[in-house]
Amino acid sequence: MSARLYYVHDPMCSWCWGFKPGWEELRERLPAQVEVVPLLGGLAPDSDAPMPVEMQQYLQQTWRRIEQMLGTEFNFDFWRQCQPRRDTWKACRAVIAAQHQQQGEAMTGAIQRAYYTRALNPSEPETLCQLAEELALDVERFRADLNDPATQDELERQMALADRLEVQGFPSLVLVVGQRAVPIRVDYRQPETMLAAIETLLAQEEN
Numbered sequence: 001m002s003a004r005l006y007y008v009h010d011p012m013c014s015w016c017w018g019f020k021p022g023w024e025e026l027r028e029r030l031p032a033q034v035e036v037v038p039l040l041g042g043l044a045p046d047s048d049a050p051m052p053v054e055m056q057q058y059l060q061q062t063w064r065r066i067e068q069m070l071g072t073e074f075n076f077d078f079w080r081q082c083q084p085r086r087d088t089w090k091a092c093r094a095v096i097a098a099q100h101q102q103q104g105e106a107m108t109g110a111i112q113r114a115y116y117t118r119a120l121n122p123s124e125p126e127t128l129c130q131l132a133e134e135l136a137l138d139v140e141r142f143r144a145d146l147n148d149p150a151t152q153d154e155l156e157r158q159m160a161l162a163d164r165l166e167v168q169g170f171p172s173l174v175l176v177v178g179q180r181a182v183p184i185r186v187d188y189r190q191p192e193t194m195l196a197a198i199e200t201l202l203a204q205e206e207n
Helices: 014-029 053-070 089-099 104-117 125-134 139-147 149-164 191-206
Strands: 003-009 034-040 172-177 180-184
Touching (some): 003 149, 003 191, 014 053, 014 191, 034 089, 034 104, 034 149, 089 104, 089 125, 089 139, 089 149, 104 125, 125 139, 172 191
16 A cells, blocks of 8 residues: 655744654654655745844744754854845745755755754845755756746645645645545654554555
């Protein structure tokens, strides 16, 4: 019995950064018949407007909460050195552009490290091109793909699928097995609870 596990995320979602170790462990332990399908959630659309102070304060509090809860590394210099914008679609498109060079997941990780540990701003196209260069991508191709309307179309396709899967937030996991799409509760600390839920659903479908 084959199945798909959709991982719905955004490279600039701080809870996704906190979930990264647990997600990587879960992936390593998944049964062989489970195909992992990353989906970009598109947390915040393109914007050139500075992030409101209230939102900046809220996100800094969220970072501290994740840091205290999970021990996740954050570099708060970002809030002093960068001009924050509520804009994650560029980062999402960067992942799609990097996928054209078989480096989508590597770009996701690079964006997360840039944002959360290096105090770089992934809402800036030049930051994304810098990361592409660091990943040894063809930067000119990457830049063209980043700005290609087809890349935005693909992002919208992924967001629409996340909507059909009734995803409520990021990160989210949805297992599609047989005719069912079943949400898997994200456990930030214990990957084995998610694994057990997945294995139970697989067994039910086989019986």
